[in-house]
Amino acid sequence: MKIIVFANHLAVLPALDHFQKSGWLQAVVSTDKLQGPNFQIRDYCDRTNIPFYQVSKKQLNEDLAHKIDLQQADLAIMFGFSYRIPEKIFSTPKLGFYNVHFSLLPAYKGPDPIFWQIKNGETTGGISIHKVNAAFDEGEVLMQQQISFIPGENWGICNSRYAAVAQNMLIQFTQNLYNGNELPEVQTQQTSTYYKMPERQDLTIDWEHMSAGEIENLINAANPCYGGAITYLNHQPVSILEVTPANLSSNGEYKSGIIVYSQPDSGIFVGCKQDEYLRINIVQTADGVLSGFKLAALGLQTGQSFETMVVSIPETTLT
Known part of the structure; x- marks a missing residue:
């Protein structure tokens, strides 16, 4: 054959x-x-x-x-x-x-x-x-x-x-x-659906509307073929490659995407919708592929925030 x-x-x-x-x-x-x-x-x-x-x-x-x-x-x-x-x-x-x-x-x-x-x-x-x-x-x-x-x-x-x-x-x-065996058509049970090739918006984390589970799913789906899920930190694109669900006791409400804990010995934890949390394990930045531990050691601080898109900076008028 x-x-x-x-x-x-x-x-x-x-x-x-x-x-x-x-x-x-x-x-x-x-x-x-x-x-x-x-x-x-x-x-x-x-x-x-x-x-x-x-x-x-x-x-x-x-x-x-x-x-x-x-x-x-x-x-x-x-x-x-x-x-x-x-x-x-x-x-x-x-x-x-x-x-x-x-x-x-x-x-x-x-x-x-x-x-x-x-x-x-x-x-x-x-x-x-x-x-x-x-x-x-x-x-x-x-x-x-x-x-x-x-x-x-x-x-x-x-x-x-x-x-x-x-x-x-x-x-x-x-x-x-x-061998010449007849191959009958399989009687499928699934509903017919079609999905296009993922575009940038499909790969971008929507911190405001996505749950922690949905964010983790997106990150897993984009690793490694799309280089991770896209977010922004300090107005720069960052790709998140791996996270882990985390349990934290919190005394207050946090904006989704905000870093609620950052220490070199334990890593970075970010708040999500409905008082859920993710530990950021691996990211890729312009400086390379980094662990959450290294990001914390490099100075990423509690209170900083991952954003869904670049935050616009007001233009300065010269006088």
Whole structure:
């Protein structure tokens, strides 16, 4: 069996290795948006002498079919690919063109389902393998596995766990196709939802309206893929990468976002809505990645405040 993999995300690497060792991997296609750690896909292909193609959206639609012999491919698998596949490509492989999606479809369609599921505080997610058609994440679901979220896990930990499960699912899925087994459509129970790629406002902590739990979820969802959740301190952007819920006895009400305790030996604690508190464990500033202990040692004081946006400074009139 000959398989072509369309992938932009390093979570595909275990599956690539399985297909390569099985003698099935014919080629790998990535987009011009490939960046950072995801270049490990290209490096893997270089090491194993697997043809690797990096294409723009225009190339995908116009001349990719001339670069790879789709007519000879039995199967195509898509895993974290950021462009819509044209019909002349997804309709060609003999055994079909399928996508791996990190949610229980039809819930959480879209480019980053892990982010939105963690941000929204879901306790259960999963992986779906579905047929590719002209729409995003709309084809018939042929395999699904439910997976519980680990309380407090961030995007990176969750993504690694899902990648391991996805590899096992793909092994079973492709073996069934290879053996000629019929794969009936899964009768899904989820409500259909779609979430776009997170934008800056989706990554920004709203201290006034978000609870401590919602803030923690956002921070976990944004670590590490978006560099943490965004806030402002002393008019400068700060990314918070990790927090821990905290219990503090308080003698008064605090504005949400205010630092209620700061000591080098115990760290920084910030007040949230409804008399809840978070301990700030790790942040990233223009000076680097710092612990809450170090921030306190550097002089961050009780009474200072994290803000949702830059506070405007009144203009000074010169006389």
